Amino acid sequence: MAEGTQIPDRETCLDLLGRMMLIRRFEEEAGRQYQRAKAGGFLHLAIGEEATIVGTAAAMRPGDYLVGTYRTHGHAIARGTPPSKVMAEIFGRVDGTSGGRGGSMHVFDAGNRFMGGYGIVGGNIPIAAGFAFATRYRGGDEVTVCMFGDGAVNSGNFGETMNMAALWDLPIVFLVENNFYGMGTALERHSAEVQLARRAEGYGIEGESVDGMDVLAVEECVSRHIEAVRAGGEPTLVEASTYRYRGHSAADPEVYREKSEVEAWREKDPIDGFVRICLEDGVLTEEDVEALRQEAEREVLTAVEFADASPEPPLDSLYDDLYVLGDNTGWYAIDERSPEPHRGESPDGATDLSRRLAEEGANREVDRDEHARTGIKR
Amino acid sequence: MSEGIRFREALGDAMAEEMRRDPDVFVIGEDVAVFQGSFKVTEGLLEEFGERRVVDSPISENSLVGLGVGAAMSGLRPVVELMTVNFALLALDQIVNHAAAIPYMFNGQVKVPLVIRMPGGGGHQLGPTHSHSFEALFLQIPGLLVACPSTPADAKGMLKAAIRDDNPVIFIEHESLYGMRGEVPESEEVVNFGRAAIRREGSDVTIVGILKMAHVAEEAARILAEDHGIEAEVIDPRTLRPLDLDTILDSVRKTNRAVIVEEGWPHGGVGANLSTLITEQAFDHMDAPIQRVTGADVPMPYSKRLEQAAIPHAGSVVEAALATMEGAR
Numbered sequence: 001m002a003e004g005t006q007i008p009d010r011e012t013c014l015d016l017l018g019r020m021m022l023i024r025r026f027e028e029e030a031g032r033q034y035q036r037a038k039a040g041g042f043l044h045l046a047i048g049e050e051a052t053i054v055g056t057a058a059a060m061r062p063g064d065y066l067v068g069t070y071r072t073h074g075h076a077i078a079r080g081t082p083p084s085k086v087m088a089e090i091f092g093r094v095d096g097t098s099g100g101r102g103g104s105m106h107v108f109d110a111g112n113r114f115m116g117g118y119g120i121v122g123g124n125i126p127i128a129a130g131f132a133f134a135t136r137y138r139g140g141d142e143v144t145v146c147m148f149g150d151g152a153v154n155s156g157n158f159g160e161t162m163n164m165a166a167l168w169d170l171p172i173v174f175l176v177e178n179n180f181y182g183m184g185t186a187l188e189r190h191s192a193e194v195q196l197a198r199r200a201e202g203y204g205i206e207g208e209s210v211d212g213m214d215v216l217a218v219e220e221c222v223s224r225h226i227e228a229v230r231a232g233g234e235p236t237l238v239e240a241s242t243y244r245y246r247g248h249s250a251a252d253p254e255v256y257r258e259k260s261e262v263e264a265w266r267e268k269d270p271i272d273g274f275v276r277i278c279l280e281d282g283v284l285t286e287e288d289v290e291a292l293r294q295e296a297e298r299e300v301l302t303a304v305e306f307a308d309a310s311p312e313p314p315l316d317s318l319y320d321d322l323y324v325l326g327d328n329t330g331w332y333a334i335d336e337r338s339p340e341p342h343r344g345e346s347p348d349g350a351t352d353l354s355r356r357l358a359e360e361g362a363n364r365e366v367d368r369d370e371h372a373r374t375g376i377k378r
Numbered sequence: 379m380s381e382g383i384r385f386r387e388a389l390g391d392a393m394a395e396e397m398r399r400d401p402d403v404f405v406i407g408e409d410v411a412v413f414q415g416s417f418k419v420t421e422g423l424l425e426e427f428g429e430r431r432v433v434d435s436p437i438s439e440n441s442l443v444g445l446g447v448g449a450a451m452s453g454l455r456p457v458v459e460l461m462t463v464n465f466a467l468l469a470l471d472q473i474v475n476h477a478a479a480i481p482y483m484f485n486g487q488v489k490v491p492l493v494i495r496m497p498g499g500g501g502h503q504l505g506p507t508h509s510h511s512f513e514a515l516f517l518q519i520p521g522l523l524v525a526c527p528s529t530p531a532d533a534k535g536m537l538k539a540a541i542r543d544d545n546p547v548i549f550i551e552h553e554s555l556y557g558m559r560g561e562v563p564e565s566e567e568v569v570n571f572g573r574a575a576i577r578r579e580g581s582d583v584t585i586v587g588i589l590k591m592a593h594v595a596e597e598a599a600r601i602l603a604e605d606h607g608i609e610a611e612v613i614d615p616r617t618l619r620p621l622d623l624d625t626i627l628d629s630v631r632k633t634n635r636a637v638i639v640e641e642g643w644p645h646g647g648v649g650a651n652l653s654t655l656i657t658e659q660a661f662d663h664m665d666a667p668i669q670r671v672t673g674a675d676v677p678m679p680y681s682k683r684l685e686q687a688a689i690p691h692a693g694s695v696v697e698a699a700l701a702t703m704e705g706a707r
Contacts, residue, residue, distance in 0.1 A: 102485070123475055125441070127447050320486065323481075328543045
C-alpha cells in the first residue's frame with residue numbers, strides 16, 4: 001500500500017474487496033469451464049489484474065463510458081454486468097451479453113456503460129475517443145476511460161488517437177494496463193521507452209504511473225484524472241503496472257517468463273494485500289472476508305448454472321442484427337446465397353433447403369483433433 | 379451537360395441539408411473545413427456550421443474512422459471524408475473489424491450510423507496510390523452498405539439516404555464525375571438504396587455499369603444503336619449492397635445477354651460477383667457467356683497513355699456487347 005493511503009470506510013472496503021474476489025473467482029471458474037470445453041475460441045484471463053480493473057471502475061460514475069480489450073470479463077463485471085450474462089457469453093449462449101455472437105473477447109453491456117470488449121489490439125482506442133467526442137459534441141459531462149494493454153501502445157491507433165484527443169481536448173482518460181507482456185513479448189523487447197506514462201509527453205498531456213496491484217492507489221489516481229478531465233481538463237494517460245498470473249490465453253506455454261517472476265508478483269497480490277491492510281486496520285474482520293469469499297463462490301456457481309441452462313442461439317437468428325432494416329435495406333440485401341431462384345421478398349429469409357443445410361452444418365460434431373492438427377493455439 | 383448543378387455541389391448540398399435537418403450530423407475528415415475539401419465537396423460547410431460540426435482531422439485514417447464509429451455508437455451521425463479510396467486501406471481495421479461487425483457482434487445493442495465518403499477511380503494521372511476502385515473490396519463485407527452514385531441527382535439523394543440510414547455506409551464517389559452537371563430535384567428528395575436505375579431501355583443486350591462506367595455503358599449503347607442496330611438496356615445498380623438483383627435479372631431474362639462494366643480489377647470484382655449471381659439465377663435464359671469489361675489487372679500507371687489504356691472505354695464495351703451477340707444476327 002502506498003504510504004499515507006487512507007483506508008476507506010467499511011462499506012467501500014467491502015465493495016472493493018467483494019468485486020475483486022468475485023472477478024478472481026469468476027476468472028478461475030471460466031478457465032476451469034474452458035478446460036471442460038464449455039467455451040471455444042480464445043480465453044484471456046485477468047487473474048492478478050483485479051486491482052487495476054476494480055480501482056478504475058470504482059472511480060467512475062454510472063454514466064461514464066468504460067472501454068475494454070479482449071481480456072475483459074472483469075471490466076464488465078466491475079461495471080455491474082451480471083456475471084451470469086458474462087459466463088453465458090463465454091459459453092456462446094443466447095443469454096450472453098452479446099447473445100453468443102461475440103464470445104469472451106467481445107462482451108458488451110450498453111446499459112451499464114461497459115462499451116465493449118474488442119479483439120483487435122488498439123482497435124478500441126479510437127472508438128473510445130468517439131464516445132468522448134460525442135460527449136463533448138453534446139456538452140455532456142461523462143468521461144470515457146479507455147483501457148488497453150502495454151502491447152497496444154505500439155499500435156498506430158494509440159499515437160493517432162492520443163494526438164486527436166489532446167488536440168481536441170476530448171474528455172477521456174487513457175489507461176494502459178501494463179502487465180509487462182504484449183502476448184509473449186516482454187515490455188523491454190517491444191517498447192523503446194518502458195516508462196509508458198512518458199508516452200504522454202509527446203502529445204503535451206499529463207502521464208502518471210500508479211501501482212496497479214493496489215486498489216486504493218488506482219482508485220485515488222484514476223479518480224483524480226477523471227475528475228480533472230470532467231472539470232474541463234485535457235485528456236491524460238495513466239499507466240497501471242500490473243501482472244497476469246496466467247498465460248496470455250488459456251493454452252499459453254509461457255516460455256517467455258520464469259516461474260520465479262510470477263511468484264514474485266504473487267507476493268504483491270492485489271486481493272491478499274488489500275485483505276491484509278483491511279484486517280490490520282480493523283475495518284474488516286476475518287468473518288467479513290470469508291463471507292465475501294462465499295458470496296463470490298455462490299455467484300460464480302450460479303453464473304455457470306445459468307450459462308449451462310441458457311440455450312444456444314437459434315439458427316434462424318444467424319442474420320439478426322447484421323443490418324438495421326429500413327428504407328434502404330430489406331431482406332434481399334442480406335442473403336444472396338440461396339441456390340434457388342428467388343425474388344428476395346420473403347420476410348422469412350432462408351428457403352427450406354437453406355434451412356436444412358444450415359441445420360446440418362450446425363449439428364456437425366466439432367472435431368477437436370482437427371484443431372490439434374491445424375495447430376490452432378488456444 | 380451545362381444544365382443543373384455539379385456533382386460535387388450536389389454532395390455538398392446533401393450534407394448541408396441533412397446538417398440543417400439533424401443536429402447530430404457532423405462532417406469530419408482531412409482538410410474538410412478550412413481547406414473546404416480536397417475536391418471542394420465540403421465547400422461552405424465550415425462557414426455555415428462552424429468548427430464544432432465541420433472538423434479538420436489529422437492524417438490518421440484508422441483513428442479518424444474509429445472515432446466516427448464510436449461517435450456513431452453514441453448516437454451521432456458522422457460523415458467521415460477520406461481523401462481517396464486508397465487511403466481507406468489505412469482504415470480497413472476500423473471499417474471491417476469494427477464498423478461492420480459491431481452491430482452484429484454486440485447483438486444489436488448499438489447501431490453504427492456512419493457514412494464514410496471516399497473519392498476514387500482513375501483518369502487523372504495520380505498513379506498507383508490515388509486512383510483505384512475498391513467497390514468490390516467493400517462489397518464483400520457483410521454489415522456494410524455500398525453506394526456508388528453516377529449522377530448529381532443520385533449523389534444528392536443517395537448521400538441523404540446514407541446519412542439517414544442506421545447502418546455503416548461506404549459512399550464511393552468517382553473523381554471524374556465531380557465536375558459533371560445535372561438536374562437535381564429542388565425538393566429534399568431521398569434516393570433509397572437497393573433500387574437500380576434503368577438508364578436506357580433495350581431488348582438485345584443488358585449492360586450493367588457503375589460510377590463513371592454507367593456513363594461509358596450509355597455511350598457504348600448509343601454506338602451500338604447507331605452503328606450496329608443493337609438496342610442495349612443500360613442498368614446502373616447505384617448500390618452494390620443492397621443490390622437490386624431483380625431488376626438486373628428481369629433485364630437479362632428479356633435480353634438473354636449481359637455485359638458488366640467496372641473500373642476495378644477483374645479478379646473477384648463487381649462483375650465477377652454479378653456474373654455468378656446471374657449465372658446461378660438465370661442460366662437458362664442466357665444465350666451467350668456473360669462478358670466482363672474491367673480495369674486492367676495492374677496498379678494504375680501514371681503515364682497518360684498507359685492509364686487510359688488501363689481504364690475501360692466505350693469501345694471495349696461495344697466489343698464485349700458484340701461478342702455476346704455473335705451468331706445472333
